Amino acid sequence: MSKYFKITWVHPVLVFFALILDGVIALNWAPLLYKLPMSASPLLVLLVLLMPILVKTDDVLNEHLNLYFLAGVIGLIYDFYYTGYVGVSLIGFPLMVGLATWVQKYFEYSYFWEMVIFFTVISAYLIFDYLAFGVINVAKANFQEFIIFHMFPSILINLILFIIVFPALSILYRWLQAPNLVDYQVDNKQINNRLIFRRSDRM
Incomplete structure (x- = not known):
């Protein structure tokens, strides 16, 4: 990954962007989503919030940013702008982070099982x-x-x-998790200032 793109700040930005996008989707698709007596709530923000858990990169993120704290902050903003009652998402989002973390322990990573976990949450x-x-x-x-x-x-x-967004987000988060070679330092004394070459057996 690039040293300029860190999951510790990219993830909160994406979650906030998803929060705004939920409102955009609800506004532009209102005739379809809120056709009485039915109503549907897009929760893209919850999907993006759970992405580090779904792709198992939450251990890297939690070293620098507590996912429960982020869920609480985003939940508070969600309550102010969407639910209108402070406390619903403020409590609900961190609870869903805990639920996803617990459920994820029992499944291997795969597209199908991540969909099942998201469905459960x-x-x-x-x-x-x-x-x-x-x-x-x-x-x-x-x-x-x-x-x-x-x-x-x-x-x-x-x-x-989920079907539309998850594959692209999965690739992005795994790329963000990949080690940055710039962060590695090699002490010249460890190799006696020599470059080590391995002779190929095929020669």
């Missing part, structure tokens, strides 16, 4: 969101209506976003 977050709004007496639909008219459409749109 999205489902859990939507249920948490519904219960949170129920606690503050804001949820208007009963649980059955929530499943049919909001949860199912939201899962569908977010799985479509």
